[in-house]
Amino acid sequence: MAEELVIDVKGLTKKFGGKTVVDHFDLAVPKGLIYGFLGPNGSGKTTTIRMVCGLLKPDEGSGACLGFDVIRESAAIKERVGYMTQKFSLYEDLSIRENLEFIARLYSLDDRKRRVAAALADLGLEARATQLAGKLSGGWKQRLALAACMIHEPRLLLLDEPTAGVDPKARRDFWDTIRHYARQGVTTLVSTHYMDEAVQCDRIAYIAYGRKLLDAPTREIPARIGLQGFEIVADDLEEPARRLKDAAGVDVIARFGAAIHACGRDEVALEAAVRPLAAIPGAKLTPIRPGLEEAFIYLMNEARDNFE
């Protein structure tokens, strides 16, 4: 094996009350990578992350995380992984410092005082250390949560929709921090459904309805799907949108600002569907190279067709 795998699981399956939430899931995450989990809500992202870090026992499947068995050695995994939950899960009635001290004690860190002080300095929250965590804004809560799950210096970071409800500026800062950790060799597995976050990932696994539909380096994804596309501009976008809706050869219709992107894998069929739109007043058609967003919309549509 050329590269060291931080997460290497095969066939992970989890059922809740007869419903299969995660279905034979394979995942191989190399060291130092930022690995994105993309998919609609309820697609099994959270459940998969919980199985990887030993919070849930898989019904089927096996594998290792940081070299420890995900079923038998969950205690060892928990000691070495930093897991940031989707919902803020620090104590709102504890101060910033008390929260960090609590986590540091839970991990039995020898140099607790130094690490808490360092975390506070990194956050720039030294002056507000005695403030209750519940009084922080969404962005600051998220930074505190990240600091808390990094306090024991884990080699693997699991982030479950870390920037939900956070403003764009805070989101950018957050990603700068993640990339900073990645350069130091920390591996990150992050679930999201924001497209601007997906492009930050080195590699993406697309999940829908508990199954992995795609697993590829981020920049190769559009080419893998092989979409062709047109940008359509018109005085009234309703008209082309209506006519494209169920047209053969059009797999994706998406609005981008003042334009519509119509994409499909079959170039001939797509052209046949789109060309007549040139007759609409003010319409202008331009061939484009579809990006990640169109690719994911395509994947989501496919998934819906297959599972619903």
Next chain:
Amino acid sequence: MTPPKPSNARALAGIGRSLSRILAIFMKEMVQMRRDRITFSVMVAVPILQLTLFGFAINTDPRHLATAVLLKDEGPLTRSILSGLRQSSYFDIIAQARSEAEGEAMLRSGRISYLIVVPENFERDFVRGERPEILIAADASDPVAASGPVSAVREVALRALAADFERLPATLRPDPSPVNVVVHRQYNPAGITAYNIVPGLLGVILTMTLIMVTSIALTREIEHGTIEALLSTPVRPLEMMIGKTTPYIIVGVIQTLVVVTASVVIFRIPFEGDVIIFAFAIVVFIMTNLILGYLISTAARTQMQAMQMTFFVFLPSILLSGFMFPFRAMPEWARAIGECLPITHFLRMVREVTLKGAGAADIVGDLWPLLVIMSVLATIAVMRFRRTLD
């Protein structure tokens, strides 16, 4: 000297880490307890409220009861008895019945609770030493309420008469000795309700407040979503239970000190027993309650559910433990339930220690069942917690 084996060193490090995790949860709970005003006030207010209610307001020894007298004989002795009854503060004589029928009608209608009948020739028979009877017809629909005043009548009457005897020449006095024996047995100056209730109250206060605060120990974490982060750390179920319940041992000890101080200072309840034995029994009881509450919190999904579940413990704890009603008077099945309740054993211990001055050997019979209950509850709680991970 041989160096310690590496496996020993590893085991020690493991214990150190475990203690660190328990300390982490312990400190966090202490801070949260300090900041949570509602929980804090429950822990302070409940003992004070209950002590006031049970200690002062609730009294199974009622006074100033409406009474009528029917005098078929009148004389100095009868008058002494009547004034004695008035002074006893048990009876307020509000009417004189002219006939037995009238007296009974008053009793039936509820206008009076007691009818005291002095028979014909009472004075003559008394002086002759024929021990005439004073009849008391009591409204015994509340048997507890009736027993105190009834036993008081005899005492009051004899005391009142004793004063009259003093004035008689010695030769004319009836032989008082058989009477006196009866007096001292019947009249029990220690029969104060608070003596029985206040030590029992300690058990009720500890049961209610401690089960209530720990029953939400885990549900609060679930409702706030903090449980997920907590479970993703290396903390183990047993460490969680110890860390989450120990802060409240301190609370229980403080509550105990308040109630015991009030018992001794305000209610003047005698404390006869061994303080160390008493303290040990109390700490075991406090821990049992905390673990019981914690067990509830592993089963409940919300704080509301947890509260509802605690009432399944409170009701039998008050009704079947011997706190409200005599334990021996209950049917077999009710006693069996009572034996499973921590408070039943605690009540027996605390009454024996405070009132009877029991020692270690006397309370063992109730200490070991308490320890068994605690171990069983703790085992189930730890096992249940493991399952809540999934």
